[in-house]
Amino acid sequence: MYFNQISVVGLGCQSYCIGCPAAKTMMVVDPKRDIQDYLEIAFQEGMNITHIINTHLHADHVSGDQELSAATGADIYINDSVEINYPHKNIEHGDILTLGAAKIEVLHTPGHTPNSISLVVTDTSRSSEPQMILTGDLLFVGDIGRPDLPGAEILDEQVENLYNSLYKTLANYPDHLEVYPAHAEGSLCGRGMSAKKSSTLGYERKANHMLCFNSFEEFKNDITSAFPVKPKSFAHIIATNRKGADLLDACTMDKRLTPRHFQELMEDKGTLILDTRGSAAYGGFHIPGSINIGFEKQLANWVGMVIDPKSELLLVVDDREAYDRMTTELHRIGYDAIIGYLSGGINAWLMSGRPVEQLTQISPLQLQLLLGPDCPKILDVRTLAEWDSGHIHQARHLPLTDILEGNIPDMDKNQEIILQCGSGYRSNIAASFFKEAGFTNLKSLAGGIFAWSNANLPLV
Numbered sequence: 001m002y003f004n005q006i007s008v009v010g011l012g013c014q015s016y017c018i019g020c021p022a023a024k025t026m027m028v029v030d031p032k033r034d035i036q037d038y039l040e041i042a043f044q045e046g047m048n049i050t051h052i053i054n055t056h057l058h059a060d061h062v063s064g065d066q067e068l069s070a071a072t073g074a075d076i077y078i079n080d081s082v083e084i085n086y087p088h089k090n091i092e093h094g095d096i097l098t099l100g101a102a103k104i105e106v107l108h109t110p111g112h113t114p115n116s117i118s119l120v121v122t123d124t125s126r127s128s129e130p131q132m133i134l135t136g137d138l139l140f141v142g143d144i145g146r147p148d149l150p151g152a153e154i155l156d157e158q159v160e161n162l163y164n165s166l167y168k169t170l171a172n173y174p175d176h177l178e179v180y181p182a183h184a185e186g187s188l189c190g191r192g193m194s195a196k197k198s199s200t201l202g203y204e205r206k207a208n209h210m211l212c213f214n215s216f217e218e219f220k221n222d223i224t225s226a227f228p229v230k231p232k233s234f235a236h237i238i239a240t241n242r243k244g245a246d247l248l249d250a251c252t253m254d255k256r257l258t259p260r261h262f263q264e265l266m267e268d269k270g271t272l273i274l275d276t277r278g279s280a281a282y283g284g285f286h287i288p289g290s291i292n293i294g295f296e297k298q299l300a301n302w303v304g305m306v307i308d309p310k311s312e313l314l315l316v317v318d319d320r321e322a323y324d325r326m327t328t329e330l331h332r333i334g335y336d337a338i339i340g341y342l343s344g345g346i347n348a349w350l351m352s353g354r355p356v357e358q359l360t361q362i363s364p365l366q367l368q369l370l371l372g373p374d375c376p377k378i379l380d381v382r383t384l385a386e387w388d389s390g391h392i393h394q395a396r397h398l399p400l401t402d403i404l405e406g407n408i409p410d411m412d413k414n415q416e417i418i419l420q421c422g423s424g425y426r427s428n429i430a431a432s433f434f435k436e437a438g439f440t441n442l443k444s445l446a447g448g449i450f451a452w453s454n455a456n457l458p459l460v
Helices: 036-045 065-072 152-172 201-207 216-223 233-243 259-266 279-284 299-306 320-332 345-351 364-370 384-388 400-404 425-436 448-454
Strands: 002-007 014-020 025-029 048-053 075-078 096-099 102-108 117-123 132-136 178-181 271-275 312-316 338-342 360-362 377-380 395-397 417-420 442-445
Touching: 002 036, 014 036, 014 096, 014 102, 014 178, 025 036, 025 096, 036 048, 036 065, 048 065, 048 096, 065 075, 152 216, 233 299, 259 271, 259 312, 259 338, 259 345, 279 360, 279 425, 299 320, 299 400, 299 425, 312 320, 320 338, 338 345, 364 448, 400 425, 417 425, 425 442, 425 448, 442 448
Parallel strands: 025 048, 048 075, 132 178, 271 312, 312 338, 360 442, 377 395, 377 417, 417 442
Antiparallel strands: 002 014, 014 025, 096 102, 102 117, 117 132
16 A cells, blocks of 8 residues: 655645555545645556545635646545535545555544544555544644634534544544544644644544543533634635635736836735745835735745735745745635736836835844833734743733734824734734834834844843
């Protein structure tokens, strides 16, 4: 039997290839939208992709099922109770799929969604006993799937389903069964996943606190106590996956724009400028009205929280290679309305004589000198947990999630404000929203608390 795990850094998405080189057949489980990895694996291993399985209707990334099916002719399988609008084959609890030496049994394990499935995998060339379970978004390494995404009206039912799937359905399987989830660290489909990408049922039963409750009531109280932020992109992604994503061939892939053409398009209603450069580069010069979400690990999640999925995007990138990487990230979460990018980057814009703005980056040592009775207002935009772990003495806490919801304090818009986060990444995002609200004297703490701590400066 052949088995391979493919991970997307940042989003935390994990997909799987299971097959049998002797039988020359392979399935792909929960494929990402950029499918080249799967095609290369099939070619290198001498297999044909014949099955595509979605363990559930995904909320955090656009499925690659349409793209992969179009490229290979493989059938798409999903639980038939999922409301989808494209051709597929139904799989239900107890169904068994056989690809040569690979035996895959379907389990109905609702909770993250009402229709979620898990796949029990047996390598029959070695043993008749199951070797692993692909848990979808039911069980993660160190966490479990969130039950709130399908809606508040069925939350109680979802919590009970989640409990039964974890504590009753999985109870029928031995400790040695290897666990391979659909997500790992970085995903917003859970609350605190491990960086480790696989585990065993036995270890999770001992170390995953969500599997250690003595009663359903204790489990329910914990799981409903807090849910992660739900990005704007989730509803759009669910709708896209329900109808079946457009093929990427239909998306504009390379549209270089001169500064003149870029400016004409940015003045159109609804067009949004996304500057993907690093914090310092954006601080030096940027196009007025642009939003800075730098190309880092959590980029896709922050795009999903900050930008309306229906926005038409103009990109500011360093070069064509950066543009290609960015479009891949955006397509993964369903942001397909990419109008083009500024040819020549910000330097071309500068040399054309068009207006620019700056966001002054202040160093930790510079900020330390300003502390005291006349210190500028310092706003810490990190999460509450980060704030509680240590913060600058004269800072005020204002989480970025509050800012994104429009909760900007009623303050003098001309006063000096220093925005600060963990590394400088989120403070630049916050600055974009403060500027849009009319604030004129903003600075960002370069390197954030990370740099502050490395400079051996105190936290309280």
